[in-house]
Structure formats: structure tokens, C-alpha cells
Amino acid sequence: MNSIFLSGSSLLLLISLAVQLLSVAVIWLIKNERKAFLAANTVLLGGMITGLASALLTALYPAPSGNIILYEWLRLDPLGLYFLSIIQLVAIPTIIYNYSYLRHHIDKKKSVKSFVTFFTTLLVSTQLLVTANHAIFFLVCWEIMSMAAYLGMIFEKEKKEVQQGSFYYVTVAHALIFILYIFFFILHEQTGSWLFSSYHLPFATETMGPVLFILALIAFGIKAGFMPFHFWLPRAHPIAPTPLSAFLSGVILKTGIYGLFRTFQFLCPVPEWCGWVVLAVSLFSAIFGVWYALAQHDIKRLLAYHSVENIGIIGIGIGLGFIGSANNLPVIMYIGFGGALLHTLNHAIFKTLLFIGSGIVYQNLGTRNIELMGGIVHRSRYLAIAFLIGSVAISGVPPLNGFISEFIIFTGFFATANELKNFYPIVMLMLVVGLAFVGGLAAACFTKVNAVMFLGSPRREIQKFNTNVFDYISLGILALLCIVIGFYPAPFVGMVNSVIGSSLVNGTASAILVDMNWMYISAIFTTIALAVFALYVLKIRHEKKYGKRVSDAWGCGYEHITPRMQYTASSFADELNTIPQSVLVYHKKVTVSDTAYPVESKFESHSDDFVDTKVLLPLFGLLKWLIAKFEFLGQTDIRYSVAFILITIIVYSLIAFLWV
Amino acid sequence: MENVLSILFCLSLFYLSVTSRVKAYVTVLRVQGIILTILLVIPFLSHFSVYGIIIPATMLIVKVIYIPRYINKVILDLDIKRRIEPTIQQMVFLALVIATIVIIFFASQLLSKSTPLNVIPFASGFSAIAIGIYIIMFRKKLIVHVCGFLVLENGIFLFGTSVAFELPMLIELGTLLDVFVVVFLMGIALNRISSTFEGFEVAHLGRLKD
Structure with missing residues (x-):
């Protein structure tokens, strides 16, 4: 179909992208830095809200003749639409937070024009990426996305660690895109088409299947941050400016997950070993991601490792789905993919919340080391509450959204054990234990973070702690989303269900996800919340009646405690x-x-990171040593260089002659 | 006709390998330019087209008139010594050149059995490439390197005409532009270097390394 088809809502989407790009023009046209930034950010925010509205409209009223937006290379299928909504949903609070974050930098006479430009480019290219239907267009968007993230990352480029970390990131991004090139070139070779919608290479009939699968797993795994390839995350996230690191962790990693889902679409049905590989890698990422996180003191680095953990949890869902696909059991596919997709949304929300929260703390205290923090709850109560909500959600503790998606994945284990007898129940039991262990460690880690950062008394004198309304709006939106999805998951699960039904599973639709009695969960959670609220009211009343005793935190009956005595x-x-x-x-x-x-x-x-210090650094050390052996070739005299060229030509000619 | 011209071209290479005057190099470049122009014009004698004449015309202007004049001007301006200063004896160099040309002719003969090509122009072009590289390898003066590079470039042209398929016009024009720019840059570089260093030997350029 080569005609332009524009339904109302997809036209709106294009307009919203254009409006977002307009903000770049706005910021460079207005002279005054502060006014330019305010105008541009408002335009960007407006564009993003329009975009979200159009995405939701498209989801509610699907276009009658497919969902092509523009020609064949820009398309909105339910999967792309789902990821598009995640991007826009998370981008809105991030942009609102920009008001506060960048104003702080403008006050310090730092130019934010280029940062806003790159940030906008990043947002637009990421949105285009998930709507792309043409492989080359996809790769172009991918490259723009990676490079815009890099350019935004060097916002504070005068710092040494920023230079090193961003260089690390850009190197990994380049290595990654080469793998992606090979992946898509093989796909093109096999099908003769560049369009995603015409890639159908059933794994069983395809000799290139395993190669494609491994390439995709490596390329998208690097982007998503699965464990052996996670090494760039803890380096890149801490040094990025807060809005960018929030967006990186919340959304950019998810493009890797998106890629894995697309790969599944191209190759389905996949054989069972693919599922096991993904499951093993994911479980490993989940357990060691959270364990690494527990050992960190840098709050952003800690959160970066938590991204690895959550990507692992998403991966476990995907692995389950693969196993379901191999055994032709739509029930398992629905549960596995459903858990993965919902956790993608949830992680995007609470990780952005946590990153913005930690960014506010960093901006005020000037340190990311949690050992130097403490007592922030006395300075900013709402920040502490929002951070607590994010922490509870990420740990998968019941009333909030993290629990819902992990619950679906746990259900998936039992469903798999039930459907496929044989040895499956034992393996699934091990996975249950593994995932439960991850949840426990995550809870421990966030107990540590909340206790040390927010409670107690400050370990270092806090001069001033400024927060403003924009901080609270962005944190509030995200915290509210965490609560809403936690307490009322039914519509979100329904949405995920329809995405799976129309994009990932062919044939019989299964209502297993929708039939999980979500209303009971809502009812139970509401009851718990009401009970907690009642107890709180009781506490207030008792305080009024009997008075409140205030003493130092961790006081434990000591007379003169100092902050150093804290845990x-x-x-x-x-x-x-x-x-x-x-x-x-x-x-x-x-x-x-x-x-x-x-x-x-x-x-x-x-x-230290194992892969980083024990694998990559020795590897590059070896490479450097090897290259040093050939230093004599680096002659400055052009005559030697020409001689080497001649020798090369002769060698090649000889080979050609012998070969002919 | 083509073969005769190619052999003439090849002979000019021999002259290049024995002469020791920079001036002679420029003359040979001019002669080679004329030979190439004639080679390019020949096909148009049978079926003429205005469009196709662009390349020979550009060739004539750039290779026969402009570049040699420019090199001569640089030589005069910078007062470069007229000797080429080889790093090996001229006789050894000649022996090397002869050996190379013989090998290339034999190899082309072998190759022509499997691929359709004109042996003599092909081998001459290939030889010019090799000898261009030799000139760069075994001469000290920078200006001679420029000449060597131009010989190499001429070889590529001859090579292109000898292969059965034609190169698109755009590529040929691109090559011409490439040569033009390189010579121009070399001239500028020489002018700059002359104000920094005494001689024009590449060995000195090593010191420019960062």
C-alpha cells in the first residue's frame, strides 16, 4: 500500500512530533536564555501531551485499514503503540522536572540551549524508533537516539568522570549498532524486504534462525542491560544529567526490550532453547543486578544496577513467553509476555521517579554518596514520601504497581508447571525461589537507601534544601501512576492483553490475563489502604490526646548521640x-x-563491576599491548607507508592469482 | 592505435626511471596527459557526442596545461634544486622497474584468458601505478612525490579505459577533481613548509608529527 493514509489520530501524532521539534527552533531563536528555555520547554511539554493524547486515541479507536501512518515506513501496530505511550507517559514528568533542573543551571550562568536541543532530539527519535516499520529508518532513528543521548550526557563536560563515562557509553553504542546492522542485513538478505511487516522467518524453517536470535539477543541485550552486557549502565547513568539519566533508565533501556519483542515477531515460533537462554540470562541479571546494587554507595549507580535487575525480571517474562511459544501454549505466552510488558511500563514509571528523586537530592547536597546523606525527610517530607512510594513499587511489595507485574510473572511459573508436566515443575520452582530472592534483596536494598538517605540525622551539614513546585508535580504524577496501577490494575492488564493478542500471539485468543480477578486485588488493596489510613487517624487522635514525644533518631537511650553513631x-x-x-x-x-x-x-x-574490571579492562589492556608491538609500523615517513601499501597490493594480487 | 599509445605511455615510464631532473618529470607528465587525452578522444571520432567530450577537455586543461604549469611555478617560486635526489642508484631503480613491468605484462596476459581486457593498455596502466608508487618510495623530494602521485593517477585512468566496461563519467570527473585538489594542497603545503624548513625532503616532515 503506497498511498498516504492518515487517520485523524495519526495525523495528530505527526503534528505532535513536529511541535516537539519546534521547541528546538524556539530555544535558538529567543535571545534571553531564561525566556528561551521556558518557552521551549513549554512547547516541548505541549507537544508531548498532544502525542500522548493521540497515542491513547489511536489505541481506543484503531484505524479501520491497518495502522500505517505515513507510507509504509511509519506504522503504529499495537506493540509499537504500547511502547510509544510508555515513552510519552514518562517523558511528560521528565520535561516538567526540566523546569526545575535546568533553571538551576541557568542561575549558574550555564547555557542549556544545546542540552534542550539534544534532549528534544532524543525524545523525538525514540518516539520515531518505535513507530518505524522500515529497517533502515529504524537504524537511523537508533543511531540518532544513541548519539543524542551521548551529546546530552556531556552536559557537564568539564568534569573528568563525565568525559570518561560518556566515552564509554558512546563506544558501546557504536559496537552495538554494528551488530544491529548485521542483524538487519541478514534479515534483508533472507526476505528481500526492508519492511518489518514483511519479516516472517519461522525459526524452524530458517537456517539463519539461531544466528539472528543470538545477534538480536546481544545487540538488544546490550541496550537493555542484560547481565554480561550491562557494563555501560553503571558508568553512563551516574554522570548523565538527571532528566537524561531518568529517561535513559526509564525508556532508552526499554528500546532493547522492544527490539526483543520485534525479534520474536520476526522469528516466531521460536524453539525452546531460546526461551531457556533468555530465562537464564535474565535470572542471572536479576539476582546479580540487585546484589551489585546493594553494594553501591553512589545513589545513581545503585539505581543503574536496579535497572539491570528489573530488566532481568522483564526478561524472565519474555523467556516464559518464548517457552510458551515453543510448546504452542498461548496461555503461557499471554502470562509471560503480559508480565514482561506490564513490568516494562511499571519500571519506566518508578525508575524515573527514583532517578528524579535522587537527582533532586544530588542537586541540593552536591554528592551522590549516600553515606554522606541523611535526615532529608526533615527537609522535604513530600520528596521522602514520593521516594518511598518508588522504593516500595520497585521492591515489588504489594499495594503498588511493581507487585502486579511480578505477580503475573509468578503466576506464569505456576501455569507453566501446570501445563507442561515432566521436569518443568522443578525448574519453575527454582525460578520462583530465584525471583522471590530478588524481591527480598531489592527490599533490603531500598530499606538501606531510604533509611540512610531520608531518615536519621544528617551525616553532613545540609546548608539549604530547595525544592520547588515542578519537582513535586513531576514526582506526584509518577507516584500517582504507581498507586493507580497498583490499586486498579484491570484496565492496564486489559491493555497489555490486547497488545499481546493482536501483535504477539497468532490464533486463539486467551482471556487468562483478564480473568485473573483483578477486582479482588483492588478490593484487598483498598481495604489494606483504608485500614492503614484508619490506624493513621487513630495515631493522630492519640497524639492529640496523650501528646507526642520527640527524640533523636537511632537514639536508643544514649545521652549525646552524634550522626556518626548511625547505622x-x-x-x-x-x-x-x-x-x-x-x-x-x-x-x-x-x-x-x-x-x-x-x-x-x-x-x-x-x-567494582566484575565484567568491567575483570573482563573488559584486561582485554583492552591486552589489546593495547598487542598494538604496541606494531608501533614500528607507525612511521612518520610517507615512503614507508607507501611501501606498505605496495606490499599489501602485491599480497592481494598473489592471493587473487592463486585463487583464480 | 590504442596499443601504440599505450606503449608510448609505457616508454615514458622508462624515461621517468632514468632521468634525474625534476623538469623532465614535468615534461613526462605533460606527454602522458596528451596521450591520455588522445586515448579518450578516439572513441568520439566514430560517434561524436558533445556530452562525452567534457572529460577529455577537462583532462587537457587540468593535466596538460594547468598542473605542469603549477608545478613549474612552485619549483621556480621556492627555488627547489633541479636534481631529484634518489635514495637508490638509478640503474637499480631501472632494473626494478623493468622487472615489475615484465611481471605485470605476463600477469595481464594470464589474466586476459579468464577476463575480457585489452592486455597492453591494461598492463601499461598497471605499470604506471606501480612505478608511481616506486617514485614515491625511492625519492626524497616532496615535489617529486607529487609527480609520482600524478603518474599513479594517470595509470588509473589508462587502467579504466582498458577494462571492458566504462567508468561512469561522474567518477572520472571526481578523480580529476581529486588530483587537482591534491596538487593544489601539496603546493600550499610546500609553500608553508619552505618558511619553516630549509629543504624539501620528506624526512623532515617527520618532525611535523604531533
Whole structure:
């Protein structure tokens, strides 16, 4: 179909993208930095809200003749639409937070024009990426997205760690896109088409199937941050400016997940080993992601490792779906993919919330080290509440959204064990234990974060703690979404169900997801919430009646406590981190006085990334050593260079002659 | 006709390998330019087209008139010594050139059995490429390197005409532009270097490394 078909809502989507791009023009046309930024950000926000509205409209009223937006290379199928809505949903609070974050930088006389430009480019290219139906267009969007993220990341380029981390990121992004090129070229070779909609290569009949699958798993796995390929996340996320790191972790990683879903669409039905590979990689990512997170002191680095964990949880859902696909069981596919898709949405929401929260703290305290924080709850109560909501959600604790998606995945384990007897129940039981363990560690980690950052008394003097209304609006939107999805999951599950039904599973539709009695869950949660509220009211009344006693945190009956007496993050996590010491590359240094005279006692702990320090750095060290061996070739004299060219020509000619 | 011209071209290569005057190099470049122009014009004698004459015309202007004059001007302006300063003996160089040309002619003969090509122009073009590289390898002066590069470029042209299929016009024009720019840049570089260094030997350029 080569005609332009524009339904009302898809036209609206194109307009919204154009409006978003308009903000770039606005910021460069207006002279005054502050006015330019305010105007541009408002335009961007308007464009994004329009975009979300159009996406929701398209979802509610699907176009009658398919969902092509423009020619054949821009298309909205339900899967793309779902990811598009996630991007827009998360982008809106991030843009609102920009008002507060960038104003802070404008006050410090720092130009934000280029950052806004790159941020807008990033947003637009990511939205185009999930609507792309043409492989080359997809790759172009992918490249623009990666590069815009890089250029935005070097916002504070005068810092050494920013230079190093962003270079690390850009190197990984380039390595990744080469793999993607190969992936799509093979697809083109096999089908003779560039269009996603015409890629149908059933795995069983295709000799290139395993190659394609492995390439996709590596390329999209790097982007998503699955465990052996996660190494760029903890380097890139801490150094990025807060709005960007929120968007990176919340959305850009999800493009990897999107890619995996697309790969499944191209190759389905996949054989069972694919499912096992994805499951193994994901479980590994989930467990060690959260374990690494527990050992971190840098709040953004910690959150980056939590992204690895959550991507692992999403991956477990995808793996289950693959197993369902291999055994031709739509029920398992629905549950597995449903859990994965819903967790994608949930993770985007609460991770953005947590990143924005930590960004506000970083901006005020000037440090990302949680050991130097403390007592923030006394400075900004709402920030602490919002952060707590995010923490509860990410740990998968019942009343909030993280629980819903993890619950679906847990259901998937039991469904798989039930449907496929044989050895499956044992494996599924192990997976249940694994995922439960991940949840426990996540809860431990966020107990640590909340306790050390927000509770207690400040470990370092807090000069001032400024928050403004934009911070609270963006945090509020995200926290509200966490609560809404947690308490009233039925419409969201229904949405996910329809996405799976129309894009991922062919044939018989199954209502297993929708039939899970979500209303009971809503009812139970509402009851719990009401009970908590009742207890709170009771507490207030009792306080009024009997008075309230206030004392120092962690007081424990001591007379003169100092902030140094508080429980620290390192000592909290030490017990757990000592278990996989070699994998976490966990060092600790304890200085204790065992003499009669008191010597200063110290405890330090530190964790490096295994892949980073034990695999990549030695590898590149080896490469450097190898290259140094050929240094004599780097002659400055042109005559030697020409001689080498001649030798190369002769060698090639000889080979050609012998070959002919 | 083509073969005769190609052999003439090849002979000019021999002259290049024995002469030791920079001036002679420029003359040979001019001669080679004329030979190539004639080679390009020949097909148009039978069926003339205005469009196709663009390349020979450009060739004539760039290779026969402009570049040699420019090189001569650079030589005069910068007062470069007239000797080429080889790094090996001229006789050894000649032996090397002869050996190379013989090998290339034999190889082309072999190759022509499997692929349709004109042996003599093909081998001459190939030889010019090789000898261009030799000139760059075994001469010290930068201006001679430019000449060597131009010989190489001429070889590529001859090579192109000898292969059965035709190169698109755009590519040929592109090559011409390429040569033009390179010579121009070399001239500028020489002018700059002359104000920094005494001689014009590439060995000195090593010091420009960052």
C-alpha cells in the first residue's frame, strides 16, 4: 500500500512530533536564555501531551485499514503503540522536572540551549524508533537516539568522570549498532524486504534462525542491560544529567526490550532453547543486578544496577513467553509476555521517579554518596514520601504497581508447571525461589537507601534544601501512576492483553490475563489502604490526646548521640555482600584498635563491576599491548607507508592469482 | 592505435626511471596527459557526442596545461634544486622497474584468458601505478612525490579505459577533481613548509608529527 493514509489520530501524532521539534527552533531563536528555555520547554511539554493524547486515541479507536501512518515506513501496530505511550507517559514528568533542573543551571550562568536541543532530539527519535516499520529508518532513528543521548550526557563536560563515562557509553553504542546492522542485513538478505511487516522467518524453517536470535539477543541485550552486557549502565547513568539519566533508565533501556519483542515477531515460533537462554540470562541479571546494587554507595549507580535487575525480571517474562511459544501454549505466552510488558511500563514509571528523586537530592547536597546523606525527610517530607512510594513499587511489595507485574510473572511459573508436566515443575520452582530472592534483596536494598538517605540525622551539614513546585508535580504524577496501577490494575492488564493478542500471539485468543480477578486485588488493596489510613487517624487522635514525644533518631537511650553513631549503608549491606564476594569484586578494609590505646577505627567497603574490571579492562589492556608491538609500523615517513601499501597490493594480487 | 599509445605511455615510464631532473618529470607528465587525452578522444571520432567530450577537455586543461604549469611555478617560486635526489642508484631503480613491468605484462596476459581486457593498455596502466608508487618510495623530494602521485593517477585512468566496461563519467570527473585538489594542497603545503624548513625532503616532515 503506497498511498498516504492518515487517520485523524495519526495525523495528530505527526503534528505532535513536529511541535516537539519546534521547541528546538524556539530555544535558538529567543535571545534571553531564561525566556528561551521556558518557552521551549513549554512547547516541548505541549507537544508531548498532544502525542500522548493521540497515542491513547489511536489505541481506543484503531484505524479501520491497518495502522500505517505515513507510507509504509511509519506504522503504529499495537506493540509499537504500547511502547510509544510508555515513552510519552514518562517523558511528560521528565520535561516538567526540566523546569526545575535546568533553571538551576541557568542561575549558574550555564547555557542549556544545546542540552534542550539534544534532549528534544532524543525524545523525538525514540518516539520515531518505535513507530518505524522500515529497517533502515529504524537504524537511523537508533543511531540518532544513541548519539543524542551521548551529546546530552556531556552536559557537564568539564568534569573528568563525565568525559570518561560518556566515552564509554558512546563506544558501546557504536559496537552495538554494528551488530544491529548485521542483524538487519541478514534479515534483508533472507526476505528481500526492508519492511518489518514483511519479516516472517519461522525459526524452524530458517537456517539463519539461531544466528539472528543470538545477534538480536546481544545487540538488544546490550541496550537493555542484560547481565554480561550491562557494563555501560553503571558508568553512563551516574554522570548523565538527571532528566537524561531518568529517561535513559526509564525508556532508552526499554528500546532493547522492544527490539526483543520485534525479534520474536520476526522469528516466531521460536524453539525452546531460546526461551531457556533468555530465562537464564535474565535470572542471572536479576539476582546479580540487585546484589551489585546493594553494594553501591553512589545513589545513581545503585539505581543503574536496579535497572539491570528489573530488566532481568522483564526478561524472565519474555523467556516464559518464548517457552510458551515453543510448546504452542498461548496461555503461557499471554502470562509471560503480559508480565514482561506490564513490568516494562511499571519500571519506566518508578525508575524515573527514583532517578528524579535522587537527582533532586544530588542537586541540593552536591554528592551522590549516600553515606554522606541523611535526615532529608526533615527537609522535604513530600520528596521522602514520593521516594518511598518508588522504593516500595520497585521492591515489588504489594499495594503498588511493581507487585502486579511480578505477580503475573509468578503466576506464569505456576501455569507453566501446570501445563507442561515432566521436569518443568522443578525448574519453575527454582525460578520462583530465584525471583522471590530478588524481591527480598531489592527490599533490603531500598530499606538501606531510604533509611540512610531520608531518615536519621544528617551525616553532613545540609546548608539549604530547595525544592520547588515542578519537582513535586513531576514526582506526584509518577507516584500517582504507581498507586493507580497498583490499586486498579484491570484496565492496564486489559491493555497489555490486547497488545499481546493482536501483535504477539497468532490464533486463539486467551482471556487468562483478564480473568485473573483483578477486582479482588483492588478490593484487598483498598481495604489494606483504608485500614492503614484508619490506624493513621487513630495515631493522630492519640497524639492529640496523650501528646507526642520527640527524640533523636537511632537514639536508643544514649545521652549525646552524634550522626556518626548511625547505622551506615556499608555496614547494613556488608553481611549480604560478603556472600558473593568474588563476583561483586567486593573489597573491604577494616581498621580496628586492638591495643590498649584507642586508635581510630574504620570500615570501608567498595565494589567494582566484575565484567568491567575483570573482563573488559584486561582485554583492552591486552589489546593495547598487542598494538604496541606494531608501533614500528607507525612511521612518520610517507615512503614507508607507501611501501606498505605496495606490499599489501602485491599480497592481494598473489592471493587473487592463486585463487583464480 | 590504442596499443601504440599505450606503449608510448609505457616508454615514458622508462624515461621517468632514468632521468634525474625534476623538469623532465614535468615534461613526462605533460606527454602522458596528451596521450591520455588522445586515448579518450578516439572513441568520439566514430560517434561524436558533445556530452562525452567534457572529460577529455577537462583532462587537457587540468593535466596538460594547468598542473605542469603549477608545478613549474612552485619549483621556480621556492627555488627547489633541479636534481631529484634518489635514495637508490638509478640503474637499480631501472632494473626494478623493468622487472615489475615484465611481471605485470605476463600477469595481464594470464589474466586476459579468464577476463575480457585489452592486455597492453591494461598492463601499461598497471605499470604506471606501480612505478608511481616506486617514485614515491625511492625519492626524497616532496615535489617529486607529487609527480609520482600524478603518474599513479594517470595509470588509473589508462587502467579504466582498458577494462571492458566504462567508468561512469561522474567518477572520472571526481578523480580529476581529486588530483587537482591534491596538487593544489601539496603546493600550499610546500609553500608553508619552505618558511619553516630549509629543504624539501620528506624526512623532515617527520618532525611535523604531533
